[in-house]
Amino acid sequence: MxxxxxxxxxxxxxxxxxxxxxxxxxxxxxxxxxxxxxxxxxxxxxxxxxxxxxxxxxxxxxxxxxxxxxxxxxxxxxxxxxxxxxxxxxxxxxxxxxxxxxxxxxxxxxxxxxxxxxxxxxxxxxxxxxxxxxxxxxxxxxxxxxxxxxxxxxxxxxxxxxxxxxxxxxxxxxxxxxxxxxxxxxxxxxxxxxxxxxxxxxxxxxxxxxxxxxxxxxxxxxxxxxxxxxxxxxxxxxxxxxxxxxxxxxxxxxxxxxxxxxxxxxxxxxxxxxxxxxxxxxxxxxxxxxxxxxxxxxxxxxxxxxxxxxxxxxxADLPQPDLKAAQTLEFTLLAGNPDPALQAWAKQMGVSADEICLTQKVFWSINRQVWPGMGQGTGQGALPPPLAELKSGRSYIIELFNGTPHQHPMHLHGHTFRVLGSSERDLPPHWADTVLVRPKERVRIAFVAGQPGDWMMHCHIIEHQETGMMGYLRVA
Structure with missing residues (x-):
């Protein structure tokens, strides 16, 4: 040693x-x-x-x-x-x-x-x-x-x-x-x-x-x-x-x-x-x-x-969400199919599969939206639409419902959220950036929207991430 x-x-x-x-x-x-x-x-x-x-x-x-x-x-x-x-x-x-x-x-x-x-x-x-x-x-x-x-x-x-x-x-x-x-x-x-x-x-x-x-x-x-x-x-x-x-x-x-x-x-x-x-x-x-x-x-x-x-x-010394004033957003984790609108967007932008790390298969989605790739080379203005638009400094509650038969560890970039509880189990309140959502479970998390930007949210079973279960929250 x-x-x-x-x-x-x-x-x-x-x-x-x-x-x-x-x-x-x-x-x-x-x-x-x-x-x-x-x-x-x-x-x-x-x-x-x-x-x-x-x-x-x-x-x-x-x-x-x-x-x-x-x-x-x-x-x-x-x-x-x-x-x-x-x-x-x-x-x-x-x-x-x-x-x-x-x-x-x-x-x-x-x-x-x-x-x-x-x-x-x-x-x-x-x-x-x-x-x-x-x-x-x-x-x-x-x-x-x-x-x-x-x-x-x-x-x-x-x-x-x-x-x-x-x-x-x-x-x-x-x-x-x-x-x-x-x-x-x-x-x-x-x-x-x-x-x-x-x-x-x-x-x-x-x-x-x-x-x-x-x-x-x-x-x-x-x-x-x-x-x-x-x-x-x-x-x-x-x-x-x-x-x-x-x-x-x-x-x-x-x-x-x-x-x-x-x-x-x-x-x-x-x-x-x-x-x-x-x-x-x-x-x-x-x-x-x-x-x-x-x-x-x-x-x-x-x-x-x-x-x-x-x-x-x-x-932990973290931004405390105001639960009474918080806006609630709902995200459902589901199986996915290729989205013709997003495929048309990629074709219109002239983005190659290699350039945007695009998978050739789609199995998963968030709110029935699938992520077509990891990004593109022609500027942020051409991104697919966000899952939601947030205001910096405001409090939000997200309800994550897993409508699939598999577990999904959901990760939000740039934020630490408070896990409030689960519909299916005794889940101690705690701070996290990744929360495991079990099949047919509804998990509630709360956070204060941070710096402006497009912050990714995705499943961290990477094969799920790369086959559709990813999107972003736009903070303005």
């Missing part, structure tokens, strides 16, 4: 996904950070394979973890200069971060695509602490399938001293064959149903890694689902594990057991480690008849004696 730089800047930039992340001392302030990121092809042999796979990864010069982990500080300047060494255009979407519209990383919508050999600098001050991630927003199913994603942890001085140790655990499946070659990332059978699953399941690029924590330590696990399809149901038997943050945002603690973590969703899980050494706590997916162990958290080293009884984070 490489030595870790324990200066403040070193801690912020360490980005350790498979080992403990050192915590800043109480009262210490974080520093602005700057990264140089290269999107590139890397030949790497995945677990269980006999040959290397053609991965697409972000490289910041260290390339120590899979995925890469970056750190920033709440309210401090963060810069990431992207260089594209892939054979196709790309961009970076900072998932869950309330970035300025120009930094949202959607080709043709918020910025020109970063073409091969070109660079683009992302610069913003993250307004909220938490666990976030980043990825491209065009040809997403292949890019994510090949590993092009990273984790962004935004630290908050208010959190210092609350936990003794933390770990990042990024879950991902790989549609990889024994020889290292990939299967098709998008299949008709998968896209039309629950998605195309990968047989190789990993945490931090490994199969069932062992992660060490001191006995008796107050532990924080930042768990991310970076998969394009799978929806694990998490459990940590043997300890009293609670979720203290959803999608990076602090919440009133509630029990972990039974929590489904849809694609792109995150859960910060806290517990006090057993006081004996050599005890293994199993992070499991129990969404099947036989639990699947995803990672082992093992007590090792010198014991710690914590005097704090409550595991929780400071309350």
């Amino acid at each position: 490489a030595a870790v730089n324990l200066t403040r800047r070193g801690i912020l930039q360490a980005g350790l996904g498979a080992v403990a992340v050192a915590l800043l001392p109480r009262g210490a302030s974080a520093l602005p950070v700057s990264y140089q990121l290269t999107a590139k092809r890397v030949a790497k042999t995945l677990p269980g394979c006999v040959g290397p796979s053609d991965l697409w990864l972000y490289d910041d010069g260290r390339n120590e973890t899979l995925p890469i982990v970056l750190r920033a500080a709440r309210g401090e300047n963060f810069t990431a200069a992207l260089k594209n060494e892939l054979a196709e255009h790309t961009a970076i979407h900072w998932h869950g971060v309330r970035v300025p519209f120009a930094m949202d990383g959607v080709p043709y919508i918020t910025q020109p695509p970063v073409r091969p050999g070109e660079s683009f600098e992302y610069s913003f001050a993250p307004p909220d602490p938490g666990t976030f991630f980043f990825h491209p927003h065009c040809n997403t199913v292949e890019a994510l399938g090949r590993g092009l994603a990273g984790v962004l942890v935004v630290d908050d001085p208010r959190d210092q001293g609350l936990f003794d140790v933390e770990h990042v655990i990024a879950l991902k499946d790989w549609r990889v064959q024994h020889d290292g070659g990939f299967e098709d990332f998008l299949t008709d059978a998968g896209a039309a149903k629950a998605g195309s699953f990968g047989a190789l399941r990993t945490a931090n690029g490994m199969v069932t890694p062992s992660i060490m924590v001191p006995p008796g330590a107050r532990v924080r696990l930042r768990i991310l689902n970076l998969d394009s399809t799978r929806i694990p149901q998490l459990d940590l038997p043997g300890v009293k594990a609670v979720i203290v943050a959803t999608d990076g945002n602090a919440c009133a603690p509630f029990a972990l057991q039974g929590w489904r973590l849809g694609p792109a969703m995150r859960a910060d899980v806290a517990f006090i480690a057993p006081e004996k050494t050599g005890v293994a706590i199993l992070l499991q997916d129990i969404f099947s008849t036989k639990p699947r162990v995803l990672a082992r958290i093992v007590t090792a080293g010198e014991a710690m004696r914590s005097t704090k009884a409550v595991l929780r984070l400071p309350e």
